[in-house]
Amino acid sequence: MTDSSTRILIIDDERDVCTFFSRLLSRKGYQVVTAASEPEALSALEAAQFSVALVDLKLPDTDGITLLEIIKSRQPACEVIIMTGYSTVKTAVAAMQLGAYEYLEKPFDDIDQIEQLVGRAAGSGASLLRGDNSHDEWAEVAQGVGFRVGSSPSMKRMVSLAYKVAGKDISVLIQGKTGTGKEVLARFIHAASCRAGQPFIPVNCGALPENLLEGELFGHEKGAFTGANQTRRGIFELANNGTLLLDEIGDATPQIQVKLLRVLETGEFMRVGGERPIRTDVRVIAATNVDLEQAIAEKSFREDLFYRLNVVRLEIPSLSARSEDIPLLAEHFVHQINRELKLAAGTLRMLQGYAWPGNIRELANVMRRAVVICNGDTILPEHLGGTFLAGPTAPERGSAAKTIQQPDRSRLQATLLEHCDSAEELERLDAEELNRLLDSLRQAQSNLLGVMRKKKIVPALHALKDSEAETIKEALAQYDGNITEAARALGIARNTLYRKIKELGLPGR
Numbered sequence: 056m057t058d059s060s061t062r063i064l065i066i067d068d069e070r071d072v073c074t075f076f077s078r079l080l081s082r083k084g085y086q087v088v089t090a091a092s093e094p095e096a097l098s099a100l101e102a103a104q105f106s107v108a109l110v111d112l113k114l115p116d117t118d119g120i121t122l123l124e125i126i127k128s129r130q131p132a133c134e135v136i137i138m139t140g141y142s143t144v145k146t147a148v149a150a151m152q153l154g155a156y157e158y159l160e161k162p163f164d165d166i167d168q169i170e171q172l173v174g175r176a177a178g179s180g181a182s183l184l185r186g187d188n189s190h191d192e193w194a195e196v197a198q199g200v201g202f203r204v205g206s207s208p209s210m211k212r213m214v215s216l217a218y219k220v221a222g223k224d225i226s227v228l229i230q231g232k233t234g235t236g237k238e239v240l241a242r243f244i245h246a247a248s249c250r251a252g253q254p255f256i257p258v259n260c261g262a263l264p265e266n267l268l269e270g271e272l273f274g275h276e277k278g279a280f281t282g283a284n285q286t287r288r289g290i291f292e293l294a295n296n297g298t299l300l301l302d303e304i305g306d307a308t309p310q311i312q313v314k315l316l317r318v319l320e321t322g323e324f325m326r327v328g329g330e331r332p333i334r335t336d337v338r339v340i341a342a343t344n345v346d347l348e349q350a351i352a353e354k355s356f357r358e359d360l361f362y363r364l365n366v367v368r369l370e371i372p373s374l375s376a377r378s379e380d381i382p383l384l385a386e387h388f389v390h391q392i393n394r395e396l397k398l399a400a401g402t403l404r405m406l407q408g409y410a411w412p413g414n415i416r417e418l419a420n421v422m423r424r425a426v427v428i429c430n431g432d433t434i435l436p437e438h439l440g441g442t443f444l445a446g447p448t449a450p451e452r453g454s455a456a457k458t459i460q461q462p463d464r465s466r467l468q469a470t471l472l473e474h475c476d477s478a479e480e481l482e483r484l485d486a487e488e489l490n491r492l493l494d495s496l497r498q499a500q501s502n503l504l505g506v507m508r509k510k511k512i513v514p515a516l517h518a519l520k521d522s523e524a525e526t527i528k529e530a531l532a533q534y535d536g537n538i539t540e541a542a543r544a545l546g547i548a549r550n551t552l553y554r555k556i557k558e559l560g561l562p563g564r
């Protein structure tokens with residue numbers, strides 16, 4: 056039985072809702088107080104301390120967000136659960152961003168779920184009252200997928216929200232600069248959801264030409280086009296009951312956008328060349344490093360698709376905006392290879408003073424290389440490498456960088472072709488600089504294709520084909536010919552990669 060001193064406040068103008076919760080929660084041993092309006096809620100808050108408040112989003116004299124603010128200002132330890140209908144889920148999620156514990160969707164048909172939710176909220180409220188907020192309920196799941204969260208408040212708030220919405224079947228849009236960990240966050244959401252035992256499939260919407268991506272997503276029927284010798288299932292079928300990550304969604308072409316919208320609206324799609332709709336139950340997470348609102352204004356992204364994808368928006372801060380997390384992350388990447396190695400204080404200072412244009416991916420690369428270079432038991436600043444030492448510093452330190460690593464993309468792209476034109480110049484760059492250059496070239500290609508799409512210019516096929524072959528060759532070289540790893544990096548299925556290697560006549564293993 057629950058501690059009878061645990062008080063719950065129900066605020067709803069519908070008498071039936073108040074009666075329902077009073078009965079349900081009193082039976083569980085809670086003390087329940089009900090209020091049908093703002094004045095009644097205020098006097099209840101004057102009279103007693105509550106552990107949990109269940110608040111309707113729409114009331115005749117006020118709204119749930121206003122009540123949330125009132126409750127949190129008067130009783131910060133009281134956890135607020137917002138009650139909402141399907142059409143107002145977005146507002147309920149916004150309430151969670153403002154400090155609500157969770158939301159509960161009407162109609163209330165899962166009694167167990169309600170009891171568990173109130174129980175968890177009451178436990179959390181009691182910890183807050185004791186001043187103990189050291190327990191992060193998401194910590195175990197994060198550890199399970201190798202997701203290091205750190206201690207910066209912005210990141211912790213975001214992950215806490217991600218954990219709570221993971222359990223709801225709503226679309227999530229992840230926004231963040233390159234290498235900030237969008238895919239890791241998506242894996243975390245999948246692992247925290249009830250789909251955890253089912254497939255998680257990432258697909259990069261910018262990596263493949265439109266017709267290949269369409270086949271990849273929706274599959275094709277036998278005979279749909281020359282060479283389609285057998286029916287093939289697409290990712291929407293393979294990910295059934297699981298989660299699909301649409302990475303770089305901003306690069307999806309208008310035709311792909313229309314098809315994605317249709318699946319999200321109806322839960323149905325057709326294979327290429329197919330005549331029969333196929334049902335799928337897939338939770339979609341989309342990720343982007345471009346500003347989709349701007350893309351909508353420029354008419355390169357559909358507003359209706361954005362609306363569907365953006366039920367919850369999670370923004371991952373850039374690494375330089377959470378420099379307090381750099382030591383933990385740096386140690387994480389070092390310990391993945393060698394648990395004995397320590398990091399000198401000077402090294403940590405250097406790492407925290409750098410601007411990290413490539414974010415966590417770049418940090419991981421720098422630390423992995425440092426482990427290889429270091430031959431003692433401590434990683435010293437010199438192990439971070441010459442390029443790093445001359446690299447862009449965080450804004451407060453100023454920069455004297457002369458190598459090609461400013462985060463300023465436009466300047467970088469202006470000098471890009473100049474650098475690539477001279478083999479001599481390229482020879483002088485080290486692996487990290489070359490990788491950055493390659494990154495910028497890809498970005499330039501993506502921008503270029505975007506503009507061509509907008510202008511309805513069809514790129515010469517041989518150009519795409521070459522770049523596709525090059526991309527695949529690079530991925531294979533990067534992962535020593537390991538098909539599974541290379542396919543993962545490209546965001547395509549292993550079988551597709553095998554097929555492409557064959558089609559493009561590339562040397563495979």
Ligand SMILES: Nc1ncnc2c1ncn2[C@@H]1O[C@H](COP(=O)(O)OP(=O)(O)OP(=O)(O)O)[C@@H](O)[C@H]1O
Nearest residue numbers: 201202203204232233234235236237238239415416
């Ligand atoms: N919080 C984190 N904890 C541990 N590893 C992380 C974290 N964030 C990112 N990484 C690592 O950094 C690398 C890049 O992460 P990820 O691919 O998720 O970034 P991304 O934002 O999806 O990149 P892109 O924009 O290029 O698609 C991966 O190796 C990933 O494992």
